[in-house]
Amino acid sequence: MLELKHLPISSFNENIAYIHRDCPVYKIDNIKTMTRIEIHGGESPVYAFLQIVDSGKIIRPGELGLNTEAFRQIGLPEGSKVTLTLTPPAQSMVSVRRKIAGNILSDEEYADIVADIVARRYSNMDIASFLVATGSFVTPGELLSLTEALRGDRVVDWGSEEIVADHYCLGDVPGNKTDLILTAIVAAYGLPIPKTAAHSLSGVSGAADTMAVLANVETDVRSLKKQVLEKRGAIVALDGLEIAAADKIISAVEQQNGLATLERSVSSFLAVKMAAGITHLLVDIPVGPRARVRSTQEAMRLRKLIEYVGDMMEISVDVVITDGSEPIGSGIGAALEARDVMKVLKNKEDAPEDLKEKSLFLAGRILEFDPKLRGGQGYVVARELLKSGKALDAMEQIIKAQGKVKDPVQLGHLTRDVVAETDGTVKRIDNGFITRLTVLCGGGQYPGAGVDLFRKTGDKVTAGDILYRIYSCNENDFAFAGTVLESGKNGFEIGR
Amino acid sequence: MLELKHLPISSFNENIAYIHRDCPVYKIDNIKTMTRIEIHGGESPVYAFLQIVDSGKIIRPGELGLNTEAFRQIGLPEGSKVTLTLTPPAQSMVSVRRKIAGNILSDEEYADIVADIVARRYSNMDIASFLVATGSFVTPGELLSLTEALRGDRVVDWGSEEIVADHYCLGDVPGNKTDLILTAIVAAYGLPIPKTAAHSLSGVSGAADTMAVLANVETDVRSLKKQVLEKRGAIVALDGLEIAAADKIISAVEQQNGLATLERSVSSFLAVKMAAGITHLLVDIPVGPRARVRSTQEAMRLRKLIEYVGDMMEISVDVVITDGSEPIGSGIGAALEARDVMKVLKNKEDAPEDLKEKSLFLAGRILEFDPKLRGGQGYVVARELLKSGKALDAMEQIIKAQGKVKDPVQLGHLTRDVVAETDGTVKRIDNGFITRLTVLCGGGQYPGAGVDLFRKTGDKVTAGDILYRIYSCNENDFAFAGTVLESGKNGFEIGR
Numbered sequence: 001m002l003e004l005k006h007l008p009i010s011s012f013n014e015n016i017a018y019i020h021r022d023c024p025v026y027k028i029d030n031i032k033t034m035t036r037i038e039i040h041g042g043e044s045p046v047y048a049f050l051q052i053v054d055s056g057k058i059i060r061p062g063e064l065g066l067n068t069e070a071f072r073q074i075g076l077p078e079g080s081k082v083t084l085t086l087t088p089p090a091q092s093m094v095s096v097r098r099k100i101a102g103n104i105l106s107d108e109e110y111a112d113i114v115a116d117i118v119a120r121r122y123s124n125m126d127i128a129s130f131l132v133a134t135g136s137f138v139t140p141g142e143l144l145s146l147t148e149a150l151r152g153d154r155v156v157d158w159g160s161e162e163i164v165a166d167h168y169c170l171g172d173v174p175g176n177k178t179d180l181i182l183t184a185i186v187a188a189y190g191l192p193i194p195k196t197a198a199h200s201l202s203g204v205s206g207a208a209d210t211m212a213v214l215a216n217v218e219t220d221v222r223s224l225k226k227q228v229l230e231k232r233g234a235i236v237a238l239d240g241l242e243i244a245a246a247d248k249i250i251s252a253v254e255q256q257n258g259l260a261t262l263e264r265s266v267s268s269f270l271a272v273k274m275a276a277g278i279t280h281l282l283v284d285i286p287v288g289p290r291a292r293v294r295s296t297q298e299a300m301r302l303r304k305l306i307e308y309v310g311d312m313m314e315i316s317v318d319v320v321i322t323d324g325s326e327p328i329g330s331g332i333g334a335a336l337e338a339r340d341v342m343k344v345l346k347n348k349e350d351a352p353e354d355l356k357e358k359s360l361f362l363a364g365r366i367l368e369f370d371p372k373l374r375g376g377q378g379y380v381v382a383r384e385l386l387k388s389g390k391a392l393d394a395m396e397q398i399i400k401a402q403g404k405v406k407d408p409v410q411l412g413h414l415t416r417d418v419v420a421e422t423d424g425t426v427k428r429i430d431n432g433f434i435t436r437l438t439v440l441c442g443g444g445q446y447p448g449a450g451v452d453l454f455r456k457t458g459d460k461v462t463a464g465d466i467l468y469r470i471y472s473c474n475e476n477d478f479a480f481a482g483t484v485l486e487s488g489k490n491g492f493e494i495g496r
Numbered sequence: 497m498l499e500l501k502h503l504p505i506s507s508f509n510e511n512i513a514y515i516h517r518d519c520p521v522y523k524i525d526n527i528k529t530m531t532r533i534e535i536h537g538g539e540s541p542v543y544a545f546l547q548i549v550d551s552g553k554i555i556r557p558g559e560l561g562l563n564t565e566a567f568r569q570i571g572l573p574e575g576s577k578v579t580l581t582l583t584p585p586a587q588s589m590v591s592v593r594r595k596i597a598g599n600i601l602s603d604e605e606y607a608d609i610v611a612d613i614v615a616r617r618y619s620n621m622d623i624a625s626f627l628v629a630t631g632s633f634v635t636p637g638e639l640l641s642l643t644e645a646l647r648g649d650r651v652v653d654w655g656s657e658e659i660v661a662d663h664y665c666l667g668d669v670p671g672n673k674t675d676l677i678l679t680a681i682v683a684a685y686g687l688p689i690p691k692t693a694a695h696s697l698s699g700v701s702g703a704a705d706t707m708a709v710l711a712n713v714e715t716d717v718r719s720l721k722k723q724v725l726e727k728r729g730a731i732v733a734l735d736g737l738e739i740a741a742a743d744k745i746i747s748a749v750e751q752q753n754g755l756a757t758l759e760r761s762v763s764s765f766l767a768v769k770m771a772a773g774i775t776h777l778l779v780d781i782p783v784g785p786r787a788r789v790r791s792t793q794e795a796m797r798l799r800k801l802i803e804y805v806g807d808m809m810e811i812s813v814d815v816v817i818t819d820g821s822e823p824i825g826s827g828i829g830a831a832l833e834a835r836d837v838m839k840v841l842k843n844k845e846d847a848p849e850d851l852k853e854k855s856l857f858l859a860g861r862i863l864e865f866d867p868k869l870r871g872g873q874g875y876v877v878a879r880e881l882l883k884s885g886k887a888l889d890a891m892e893q894i895i896k897a898q899g900k901v902k903d904p905v906q907l908g909h910l911t912r913d914v915v916a917e918t919d920g921t922v923k924r925i926d927n928g929f930i931t932r933l934t935v936l937c938g939g940g941q942y943p944g945a946g947v948d949l950f951r952k953t954g955d956k957v958t959a960g961d962i963l964y965r966i967y968s969c970n971e972n973d974f975a976f977a978g979t980v981l982e983s984g985k986n987g988f989e990i991g992r
Binding site: 131 | 550
């Protein structure tokens with residue numbers, strides 16, 4: 001019997017248990033490598049990975065320490081008596097090994113793997129092994145099995161709503177925050193749209209980060225339902241919602257090792273949207289030399305895959321392939337993007353035209369999910385909702401319902417302008433360069449950091465014209481970004 | 497600037513840095529997932545993974561905590577001023593992604609990956625990703641590149657010795673501690689044999705664990721060299737030797753996720769033996785339905801692979817394929833195996849014949865590495881060295897040189913006999929069952945735990961005869977083993 005203690009350490013998705021080297025229960029001398037244990041005493045056993053402590057100030061010999069993740073899971077007060085046993089790797093790792101060996105796994109095998117991941121029986125490295133094993137090759141049938149397992153049993157119930165819509169963009173195009181605008185338009189039309197958005201994982205702003213500049217985005221399923229049933233729309237962070245637990249754990253590992261495949265992304269967003277109770281989903285696949293999807297052929301292959309899984313799981317899916325060769329909008333970084341979004345919704349003259357047009361196009365496709373709307377009318381209706389200010393009204397109601405941000409985010413106080421060196425026309429803007437620059441400026445870490453584009457492809461420039469301005473919130477990031485700019489490249493190709 | 501603090505926590509091969517949630521330098525609110533940092537202030541930057549602490553008792557806001565692994569690496573006293581920067585994933589992860597995509601990696605790519613692993617730029621999950629990626633397919637050329645990278649630059653120098661021999665067994669056969677016997681024979685003959693042995697990873701006794709029952713096995717390269725040059729033999733744990741650092745890190749991950757492939761094992765043991773300066777290596781591939789290698793065809797494929805890599809790296813390799821269908825010797829578990837080894841060396845009448853014969857066969861093959869020995873004479877010379885007591889003398893000298901264990905290990909005080917239920921002949925003993933039972937008894941954790949076989953295949957039995965006895969050191973393990981035995985199986989097939 002050991003006495004439970006909470007060591008308030010956050011280890012990002014891994015349960016860790018700490019015991020003293022002189023623990024009377026476990027002979028540590030014999031522990032040579034990372035060891036899995038099963039902790040008994042709570043309602044159900046909690047799995048954790050053992051670490052050894054050599055200081056009584058952190059853990060005394062008769063105590064078992066749990067990090068914040070594991071302590072929350074065991075649900076017992078400090079001082080409770082617990083026991084522990086060594087536990088072998090999860091049984092479903094056999095299936096992971098089968099997958100590595102090139103086999104096709106069954107529905108049950110995917111369900112077992114996902115169940116073990118949710119129970120925290122997989123270490124992060126076990127999850128990475130699973131991801132890499134499924135990364136080289138999965139059949140469409142396997143992707144369906146995985147998606148069903150990831151969706152899980154908990155699906156948000158929207159009661160009598162016949163259509164619950166959302167949109168997903170298979171990303172990596174800088175700017176491109178159509179999400180917020182189309183949500184406002186669709187809500188203004190009256191279709192319920194509970195947009196679940198991601199926080200930045202790649203270092204540039206996620207839609208949840210951009211929305212967080214305007215309103216609170218952290219919520220739970222109950223509040224989300226209430227808001228959408230009343231206001232028809234919401235833009236919230238997925239994190240706090242009690243759905244698709246396995247997908248969140250897996251995504252954290254993917255983020256960490258940068259090994260997400262397109263197939264896994266498909267299973268991930270379909271699972272999450274279905275767990276959120278979405279019935280009609282618009283998927284945007286931007287194609288460009290520096291986007292995630294680099295050819296129309298690849299986009300078409302993905303479209304078929306998304307349609308197949310969507311059809312089998314009985315969700316209406318509309319997949320559009322768009323131009324992802326350029327940043328969309330002017331600002332890249334949460335505060336700058338939020339500014340662009342509000343400019344579009346307010347019908348400002350200097351609103352970025354490309355962001356507005358793409359948002360209208362996508363919103364129009366979602367509106368056409370409504371059987372009452374005549375085919376081809378979606379775009380026109382969307383434009384009317386935007387022009388009339390109804391979309392802005394809807395957005396303001398959504399912001400109010402979620403909790404408006406009181407102190408507006410200030411743009412970074414450190415700025416630098418990058419200017420054209422020659423006269424000419426902008427031929428190309430390098431998405432990859434602009435994304436990297438935004439990350440270096442501190443975008444994704446600081447909402448006020450980012451890159452503001454003054455010129456886009458096709459614009460005429462004269463030597464000395466500002467191409468873009470960078471914003472940083474601290475000297476460190478600012479210096480980093482400066483180093484890259486002094487390397488001679490600026491991401492713009494200017495020609496005749 | 498943060499103040500360095502050592503948090504005496506062992507995390508098994510991963511560098512962990514701890515900062516307080518109110519750290520004045522890093523805005524933790526923005527850290528959503530596991531984050532890599534680079535710590536500056538020591539001789540070279542140290543890479544670590546960040547964890548967040550919510551208690552000033554563990555880490556104060558102005559401090560940076562390092563776990564034992566990272567603290568040792570940075571080499572600075574507590575209280576030193578350090579800075580930290582966020583750091584992207586290791587550059588060589590690009591090659592890991594290329595491997596996942598099915599590409600063949602170059603020499604340089606393997607060298608870069610291994611260098612990043614040694615620098616601790618890979619998290620355990622990055623290492624797992626690399627293992628799985630190379631697990632599905634590597635060319636012989638890639639295996640050579642990997643082996644060269646794993647061997648590293650530090651190779652033990654044996655001066656004027658022309659032959660430095662060792663043996664490696666591609667395991668998973670219970671018992672089978674020929675290692676200790678053949679080392680004694682080869683040392684008695686006069687060929688230097690610095691046997692680097694593993695501690696148990698799979699839960700049953702490794703050769704280092706079995707030797708540890710008799711003598712100290714923890715040493716460093718300097719002491720190992722001195723001993724082998726004087727006594728001609730040593731049997732030591734690989735752990736403490738300052739060689740093949742990358743391989744140790746990778747092996748710990750493999751152990752954790754159970755994903756070792758045969759190819760990786762080949763690169764691992766060849767790299768370690770070559771880093772130990774071995775010039776002549778005997779490799780034993782046991783084949784059996786429950787051994788690691790299950791068919792002669794598979795063994796032959798491995799033999800070719802070992803010979804190819806060995807030849808290219810200019811080490812003399814002799815590969816033998818042996819029968820791995822049965823346990824070798826009587827005892828399984830460190831103390832029982834050590835007992836069998838000493839029985840063979842002491843020419844006891846009840847010494848297990850199969851262990852003796854296999855050891856003589858292998859020792860004979862090693863002796864024939866000596867050009868002075870006439871072909872085919874190895875076995876005869878080995879038998880003579882054993883029979884005359886010279887091998888025992890050699891073993892006693894090795895034990896003395898390493899430091900004899902003063903208090904002999906006691907066999908577990910909890911025992912249970914498993915008896916034959918019918919008359920007949922033992923047709924088959926299930927290696928897998930016996931291994932599992934040994935693990936459950938506590939073998940690998942407690943040297944005194946294990947299974948002692950009273951009957952082997954071919955033996956006649958009468959109902960009621962003891963087939964084997966299990967030994968446990970604590971009630972928990974004993975009860976576990978009992979549960980399995982009460983399931984109706986006992987691992988023995990008895991027929992007419």
